[in-house]
Amino acid sequence: MRISAESLTVRRGGRVTLDGASLSLAPGELVGLIGPNGAGKTTLMRAMLGLVAASGHSSLAQLPAARRAHIAAWLPQEREAAWPISVEALVRLGRIPHRRPDADHAQVERALSRMGLTDLRQRPVNTLSGGERARVLIARALAQDTPVLLADEPIAGLDPAYQIATMALFRGLAQDGRAVMASLHDLGLAARHCTRLVLMDRGRIAFDGPPQDALSPERLARIFGIEAHLEMTAEGPVFQPLRVLR
């Protein structure tokens, strides 16, 4: 399902945190949302979902909450799991919108195995490590089984193997016909796995296009204040930040 946003603007206490953002997200895409801290990445995704009041238009936000939960899953940055419930029970929370007990089990199992959690299923989530907990929460979002997935820094705090695996998983979801958008700070993983990058700067979308174009030396200098090495290889783009410019 294709979702779109037009001129989304969010004001918080007189400050404009998102300024006229327009973009669309189509099935088959894995869009990386990049930009420095405070650029408005989280606000953009929350505004698209209707979780924060915004002016402008968002195809997701205008849906009733119950309907929206069937279309889009949201993985917040805060890795909250308040009670000592089991991994399996937490992943099952993703099935709340569906009310389809027959399909629940299979979806939960699939999400568990995709995130490598089958051995941990009985563990209370408060006994997990930070990375394990992050995987459990991703599995929860996967269990929601929606055509659209928005994830806020899903790979922060994961070890390299799980970072790569998660990006590959997202790419796989996109290839299955879903639309995935994730905010990322690792520009290398973003360049390598995403089909498209959306670059944000001070509440505005500064660039929206193919990864290799997004990470031009001029933009890296102006928006991120860094110099980096980007090379197209047979394995795909390889990106390495080198130094801070300011």
Added chain:
Amino acid sequence: MVRLIAALALCLAGAASAGPSRVVSINLCTDQLAMLVAGPGQLVSVSWLAADPALSLMAEEAGQIGVNHGGAEEIYLMRPDLVLAGPYAAHATVEMLTRLGVQVRTIPAANTIADIRRNITLMGDALGREARAEEILSAFDADLAALPEGRPLLATTYAANGLANGRDTLSAEAMRRAGLFLLADRIGHSGGKMALEELVMAGPELVVTGSRYATPSRAEAVLDHPALSALQAERLSVADRGWICGLPALTGTIRSLVR
């Protein structure tokens, strides 16, 4: 009758003997007994409780005399030559007054009719009004002798917080004198709280309740309990002031209890 006695006291004003001339009372019970026995002008102040119509049979008279709140300083400034106190008077107050050279006379509590007779005599002695005390005593004896004999119903008082009267109380004496058979005597209740279910199981034939305040309280809620209303017992209300203190007027209370 109380008023009659008070009026008599006023008529006998001239007959004052060599008793104390400025008497202050600081206890509800000595207040009322002193008002009965004292000569005109002899009693200069009574406690503020004596002016509360809920507690005192002589509230009006007390208001005319003037009231105190029982503080040592307040009492001392009245320059009394005798202070009348009850057995539960604040120890510090009595001690300080004594140290300041004020004579304090303590009149014991009255839990029986014999105690009341003794206290009338004590009061007459304290105030130098022996003849007046004799008069009151003989009127009291005559009232007692004239009391009718009532039916021996099984009876108890029941008050806020579920308090039921014990065997050795003035109310118990009054109820026995009215011919009633006391529940406390039957089950050996020595006073204090009696659970409502104990009361119900004991099966009293007469339940005597006391005064109620205008605003409600949780302590009194037990008196509105449906189980108490459902009890197959006669309910009688006796104002608390009728038997808080051992006074000759107790005969009136006893008369109201006779079934």
Added chain:
Amino acid sequence: MRLLAALGALCAGLFVAALMIGPAQIGIAESFRGLLAGDGAAGLVMREIRLPRAVLAALIGGCLGLSGAAMQGYLRNPLAEPGLIGVSAAAALGAVIAIQTGFAAAFALALPLSALAAALLAVLLILFMAGPGGGSLALILAGVAVSAFAGALTSLVLNLSPNPFAASEFVFWMMGSLADRSWLHVVIAAPVMAVGAAMMWGIGRGLDALTLGEDAAASIGIGLPGLRLRIVLGVAAMVGAATSVAGAIGFVGLVVPHLLRGRVGGRPGALLPAAALGGAAMVLAADIAVRLVLPGRDLKLGVVMALIGAPVFLHLIWQQRRGG
């Protein structure tokens, strides 16, 4: 389901025990005869004194357990308990004001509704001061302030009462007691409790989802404003009605969810019915205890609950300090 059945059986057992125990020594056979036939003194004791008291204990316990579980689920904090955060104290204030101004006598439900209104103010204040994710410190501090304020006003209103008995009844309102309660109290409290409990119907899914935080819960279709409204009104109604007839009984909503959380796999939705039954069992047990320990002396329920609850409270704080 097995847990609920076990808790239900426990409640039933304690309910029967509560009917059998009292200051008047009545044999078991005579008790049952009195209960079923209802005639004679034993019938009066069983039907008009012990039965309403036991019913009230079960209802109040259920309400307090359910309220604790609901507030904890919503605030995602195991320390959120109506007694600890001042809701009970505020309800007591509402009840005392209604009684002493005579408003309670205006119509049958005036007393519980007044307590509800005051409890509602307290819940709203707590949510405002220490809303979801506000942390334990803000929650407990706000609760201390609300409790102290409501307690002081309650004491003031009682002291201003022309009734000397009322003036000394602060302890009852702060510690709670079921002594000499009757069907009159069941009749006024039960409807308000029922409305409060009905508000809790179906909030389990929402509370489960809130395990993931508010944003994630909203994204899986949970309407948070509606959920919040139901919990606020439901808790105010249940705690208000319970407190208006029995005073503030603390710690029930803390201890019961704490004891049962592990048994329901930590899921806040599944905890709701378990905590309701567990609360009923706990207050029935506490009311039996006060009658066994000091028969005829009206030991306050709050004393027993605090003896059990305060150590649990400290344990929870210790767990939170260690980040458990």
